Amino acid sequence: MKEQACSNHSIIATAVLSSYRVLNVLKATAFNVSLSEGDLREAVYLTYQPWAARQPDHIFEYSWQWLLRKTDDESRFAPDWAAISLRQLANEFVEFRHGAARIKLNKFGAWQQSVLSRVGGLAIQAFATVSARDWMSESRRTEEMRRVDGKSLCELIAPYDASVEDYIGREGLHETHLHLNGSTHAEICWLRALLEPDAEVREFDKKWNSTTNPHASKLRELVRSVNPDLTPAEISRQLRVAAQLRKWLQAAASGLVDDDLVIPHGYEELAYGSAPLPPLTSDADKLSDLSGRGDELTWMTKVIEHLRRHSNVIYERMFHLYLILQNQYYRLLVQSEEQFGFDQFQKLTYTDLREPAERDYYQRFVTMHGDTPNTSRIVYLEGRFAPKDTIDKNSSLLHAVLVGYLRYLRGSHRQLGPVALSAVLSELDEYSQSEQESVRRVHRLALVAHFIKLPWSHEPKDKAGPYRFCSLRVDLEERTNILLSTLTRWPGLRNWVRGIDAAANELHAPPEVFASIFRVCRYAGLTRRSYHVGEDFTHLVSGLRHMSDAIDLLELETGDRIGHGTAMGISPKLWVERMPGQLVVKKGDWMLDLLAAWQMLRQIPEETAEAYRVEGMLSDLASEIFEREVNCSTLGRVMKLRGLNVRYLMKSNNPSWNWKEESDSALWSTEVKRVAEARKANPGDVALLVRWLGDANLWSRSEQLMEVETAFFDTSTFVRLQQVLMRLVRDKGIVIETLPSSNVRISQYHSFAEHHALRWMRVPGYVEENDPEIMVSLGSDDPGIFAGDLNGEFYQLYAAVRSVGLGDKTALDYLAPLNERGRQYRFHAAGPT
Numbered sequence: 001m002k003e004q005a006c007s008n009h010s011i012i013a014t015a016v017l018s019s020y021r022v023l024n025v026l027k028a029t030a031f032n033v034s035l036s037e038g039d040l041r042e043a044v045y046l047t048y049q050p051w052a053a054r055q056p057d058h059i060f061e062y063s064w065q066w067l068l069r070k071t072d073d074e075s076r077f078a079p080d081w082a083a084i085s086l087r088q089l090a091n092e093f094v095e096f097r098h099g100a101a102r103i104k105l106n107k108f109g110a111w112q113q114s115v116l117s118r119v120g121g122l123a124i125q126a127f128a129t130v131s132a133r134d135w136m137s138e139s140r141r142t143e144e145m146r147r148v149d150g151k152s153l154c155e156l157i158a159p160y161d162a163s164v165e166d167y168i169g170r171e172g173l174h175e176t177h178l179h180l181n182g183s184t185h186a187e188i189c190w191l192r193a194l195l196e197p198d199a200e201v202r203e204f205d206k207k208w209n210s211t212t213n214p215h216a217s218k219l220r221e222l223v224r225s226v227n228p229d230l231t232p233a234e235i236s237r238q239l240r241v242a243a244q245l246r247k248w249l250q251a252a253a254s255g256l257v258d259d260d261l262v263i264p265h266g267y268e269e270l271a272y273g274s275a276p277l278p279p280l281t282s283d284a285d286k287l288s289d290l291s292g293r294g295d296e297l298t299w300m301t302k303v304i305e306h307l308r309r310h311s312n313v314i315y316e317r318m319f320h321l322y323l324i325l326q327n328q329y330y331r332l333l334v335q336s337e338e339q340f341g342f343d344q345f346q347k348l349t350y351t352d353l354r355e356p357a358e359r360d361y362y363q364r365f366v367t368m369h370g371d372t373p374n375t376s377r378i379v380y381l382e383g384r385f386a387p388k389d390t391i392d393k394n395s396s397l398l399h400a401v402l403v404g405y406l407r408y409l410r411g412s413h414r415q416l417g418p419v420a421l422s423a424v425l426s427e428l429d430e431y432s433q434s435e436q437e438s439v440r441r442v443h444r445l446a447l448v449a450h451f452i453k454l455p456w457s458h459e460p461k462d463k464a465g466p467y468r469f470c471s472l473r474v475d476l477e478e479r480t481n482i483l484l485s486t487l488t489r490w491p492g493l494r495n496w497v498r499g500i501d502a503a504a505n506e507l508h509a510p511p512e513v514f515a516s517i518f519r520v521c522r523y524a525g526l527t528r529r530s531y532h533v534g535e536d537f538t539h540l541v542s543g544l545r546h547m548s549d550a551i552d553l554l555e556l557e558t559g560d561r562i563g564h565g566t567a568m569g570i571s572p573k574l575w576v577e578r579m580p581g582q583l584v585v586k587k588g589d590w591m592l593d594l595l596a597a598w599q600m601l602r603q604i605p606e607e608t609a610e611a612y613r614v615e616g617m618l619s620d621l622a623s624e625i626f627e628r629e630v631n632c633s634t635l636g637r638v639m640k641l642r643g644l645n646v647r648y649l650m651k652s653n654n655p656s657w658n659w660k661e662e663s664d665s666a667l668w669s670t671e672v673k674r675v676a677e678a679r680k681a682n683p684g685d686v687a688l689l690v691r692w693l694g695d696a697n698l699w700s701r702s703e704q705l706m707e708v709e710t711a712f713f714d715t716s717t718f719v720r721l722q723q724v725l726m727r728l729v730r731d732k733g734i735v736i737e738t739l740p741s742s743n744v745r746i747s748q749y750h751s752f753a754e755h756h757a758l759r760w761m762r763v764p765g766y767v768e769e770n771d772p773e774i775m776v777s778l779g780s781d782d783p784g785i786f787a788g789d790l791n792g793e794f795y796q797l798y799a800a801v802r803s804v805g806l807g808d809k810t811a812l813d814y815l816a817p818l819n820e821r822g823r824q825y826r827f828h829a830a831g832p833t
Contacts, residue, residue: 006114034078172379174822177779197239361404425492499528515643543567545596558733569756572718588702
């Protein structure tokens with residue numbers, strides 16, 4: 001089974017359903033006017049061309065003509081563009097297995113990357129379902145109608161493979177890396193936005209127009225890349241139009257629109273409030289706060305089936321317009337295939353368009369459960385949350401999460417009345433005890449507090465603080481104290497908050513900033529730890545250094561985990577080929593990168609010459625930055641002390657400082673003592689570290705930019721450096737959380753078949769000679785932003801292994817250990833300490 005890329009026909013079809021250029025044509029044309037080929041061709045071509053820039057025009061031309069021939073009714077005056085596009089996508093990607101719509105296994109990678117990263121999948125699924133009913137038997141058609149009309153379909157459409165389904169049915173899946181914010185699927189956010197357009201866009205509008213918010217410009221970059229004419233006001237207007245289109249289409253599908261009824265003329269009428277109102281449909285068809293993906297699939301299926309029986313240009317045009325409006329909003333919530341890197345991912349988090357939907361956690365837990373009522377596809381689930389800056393905010397957040405989970409356990413969509421956090425914890429304890437014997441009926445939840453990496457700038461000096469990352473370090477200490485105080489006030493929370501992590505853009509803050517708070521949390525009983533690192537990096541050497549620093553400075557040990565770790569697994573050859581020939585880095589960062597590389601090279605007998613080369617460059621660069629001669633051994637000792645608490649370290653500069661008189665709590669007194677002992681044992685090294693941390697002139701030199709070669713090492717040397725790190729991970733018993741969809745979007749991969757997890761799984765053709773065996777678990781990261789879920793992550797890796805020619809049992813033999821590590825090294829109460 002060979003993995004297949006997305007066809008050009010489907011790229012064009014996706015453009016027809018999502019392009020702002022096509023939207024502009026639809027907005028400017030009355031609903032009763034059919035659109036010809038000439039009306040849309042230019043708009044579609046201009047959208048398609050950047051996606052397939054290296055394809056000659058004749059490929060587009062033939063694919064375009066191919067699509068035009070795919071109509072149901074050759075006598076039509078003009079094509080139904082939505083139907084043509086949905087048919088193409090459904091035919092290429094969807095198949096029916098045992099009466100249910102599934103994605104073809106060899107197309108699953110292309111489905112998630114090329115299609116779901118640009119358009120929602122529900123309309124395609126609905127179209128495939130309606131088309132399949134033409135050849136289904138009456139009994140199968142009735143069963144399919146029951147599934148759709150019952151609105152039970154919560155999980156994302158995925159492939160069906162008997163061996164995988166058998167494995168998941170027996171073992172279940174174990175989620176070790178999921179952010180609760182970012183896990184709501186775009187379709188849910190869309191349905192909420194249709195209910196209250198202005199309310200949903202309010203926070204987005206504030207950020208857009210802010211003169212003080214540092215993310216405003218990044219937000220505008222995202223929005224204008226989707227549609228140059230889009231603004232918060234226009235988004236609200238489009239949501240109102242879409243809500244009305246949905247009502248008109250529902251009314252038509254319900255047979256409530258007769259020939260005498262006045263129908264809206266076009267977009268402008270709907271946008272500016274002059275359009276007639278649609279007939280009222282039944283309460284069952286109306287949107288509510290509880291509307292979900294099943295509701296959207298149900299009404300789309302009814303509309304498509306109605307249009308299939310009763311061709312009508314007006315409603316075909318309305319449906320096409322609805323889909324484009326939906327997919328434009330979708331693009332503000334889901335990272336697209338062409339948006340590589342963490343910076344692009346982070347722009348999606350700046351919109352706040354998810355925020356209203358993500359205040360309620362019930363839907364997410366239900367979706368993660370899957371469609372089988374009494375058996376969850378996921379057994380153990382770890383949800384990450386960001387600690388707040390007050391106890392009240394922490395308790396409110398945890399209350400919302402746990403109430404959502406309690407509703408899921410109860411099997412009730414009803415909101416709970418006012419109930420105290422302590423009462424919620426008590427009832428959850430009862431459920432936990434009763435579920436000990438039947439863990440598969442529901443998924444078991446644990447929470448992980450992830451602290452946020454924030455950037456620091458040495459300019460202006462009056463705002464930079466007295467030492468590197470001053471404001472972030474102070475904030476982290478405050479949030480740590482508040483988190484621990486929250487756990488003290490509600491002791492029952494310790495049964496749920498099982499570990500800590502640090503997340504967000506790793507280019508914004510290095511591991512050492514978190515070292516002190518990681519230790520303090522461990523002293524306080526939060527002994528399970530993970531850390532996002534090696535995900536996105538300026539240079540491959542930088543990614544390896546950040547991972548090495550995290551292990552060393554955060555003192556990670558057996559059972560601790562690292563999130564992502566891409567730098568340790570990605571093929572160096574692939575990375576060098578996909579990056580430009582030269583990269584720009586900061587001198588201080590490159591000095592630390594060279595230091596880590598030098599220390600690793602010294603462990604590799606074959607790399608002695610490279611170690612000497614790096615040693616000379618490192619010594620010169622360190623001497624330039626410190627403005628004094630600094631040899632590599634000294635620099636190594638100094639930088640090993642970076643994990644000290646810098647607030648106490650800077651206080652210790654005062655000759656009269658007495659560490660025994662520090663008034664912090666017992667937890668922090670251990671940090672004070674650590675500084676005092678380091679200063680006593682290594683005064684010269686500590687003095688040099690203080691210069692690195694607190695000398696503003698040195699900051700300026702270290703922040704200067706320099707150019708380095710992407711291929712600074714040859715491929716074999718890069719591989720050996722990765723293997724040094726892999727051996728360290730193996731020897732310390734650290735587990736790597738691998739997150740396929742996230743890495744394919746954020747790293748330089750073009751497909752899942754290139755993903756480094758296959759190397760770590762030791763799949764033939766991927767493993768490098770002398771690669772040590774390491775422990776790996778599986779997670780979904782931000783499944784809403786990547787339009788995926790844990791079930792899909794498992795299937796993506798399974799499909800990638802099958803694509804190299806291995807059979808089903810062999811593929812599962814490679815894949816099962818990832819899932820089983822998630823069970824063995826989970827952070828739940830029943831997990832290892």
